[in-house]
Each structure stands twice: as structure tokens, then as C-alpha cells.
Amino acid sequence: MAYRRRNGHDTWHYCRNCTLWPTSDYKEQSTKPTTGELCNQCRSKDSAGTCTK
């Protein structure tokens, strides 16, 4: 599972089907981020079971 954050932004995404999933100019890490925030859309997809990880 990967977390991505667009450079210059504090929001981390972890669903590849998130409409805001960064595809360029991003930072990626495999561990849960300890700084910034998790994307609300990713969180709602996760709880709805529609998050593609």
C-alpha cells in the first residue's frame, strides 16, 4: 500500500481511484504518514469499500 502526496500539499492519498490521486510531481512512501492529513475522499472510499489500493 502506497501513500502519495503532491509536492507542496499536505494531504496524503492512498486510493489509486481517488480523483485527486497524484500522478506527477508527488512524493510516495509505503508507511503511514506521520505528518499532514489523509484525504477525505480516500477515507470515505475506504470506509465504503471502494478504495483501490
Ligand SMILES: [Zn+2]
Ligand atoms: Zn485521495
